[in-house]
Amino acid sequence: MTQVEALYHLQEIDLNLLQRQKRLSEIAAALSNNQIILDTQRQVTVAENKLTPQQRKVRQLEQEIQSNTQKVQLTDEQLYSGRVRNPKELQDMQNEIKSLKKRNTELEDVLLETMMAVEEAEIELADAQKLLQTVQTSWEQDHAQLLSEQDTIKAEITGLQQKRQQALPAVTTENLKIYNTLRPRKNNQPIALLINQSCSVCRVEQDMTIIGDARKGQKLTHCSSCGRILLYRGG
Ligand SMILES: [Zn+2]
Known part of the structure; x- marks a missing residue:
């Protein structure tokens, strides 16, 4: 598993957690009313x-x-x-x-x-x-x-x-720090997918260097527009 894959996996867990925590507070409010x-x-x-x-x-x-x-x-x-x-x-x-x-x-x-x-x-x-x-x-x-x-x-x-x-x-300390810093700034979604040469969140098409780097997955590659870390998903 590459670092970006490990981060994406972590993000999926965190998004699930957030969704459930939100529902818990809704329930608490309903119960008190x-x-x-x-x-x-x-x-x-x-x-x-x-x-x-x-x-x-x-x-x-x-x-x-x-x-x-x-x-x-x-x-x-x-x-x-x-x-x-x-x-x-x-x-x-x-x-x-x-x-x-x-x-x-x-x-x-x-x-x-x-x-x-x-x-x-x-x-x-x-x-x-x-x-x-x-x-x-x-x-x-x-x-x-x-x-x-x-x-x-x-x-x-x-x-x-x-x-x-x-x-x-599975995530290095340094990358976890980057993830935690980006999370609040990227609407809890610091990792985006690179599909059909475009960022899955902001939809902006990436240049060949970024696509090549993301494809290799050896280092964290950021979207040229929204700055999210890109996980290559083909296309
Ligand atoms: Zn983007």
């Missing part, structure tokens, strides 16, 4: 906050109606008991009954409206709860898939790192 669940939980809370005061209002109205009905009954009994004889007092009692009955008619209208509002709020809450369940289930499924993908990728990275260790001795 549960915004959709938080948003849906907020919708449930909003629906609950709408329902609770309406339910309380229904109870209060029912109690008031009941208490008024009892008062009417009591006053009615007193009225026909024969114990009260004063005409003014009797008139007051009749007036009170009339006023209580009128009040109850009003309250019953409000009660009906409130019960309809409760029903509406209950539907809204049930919908929000159902949505939350769906969102949670789907999030957990994705979560499980991502966790399993994360495990796979971590194992692949370990394998590639071992492969890298095995590939390193």
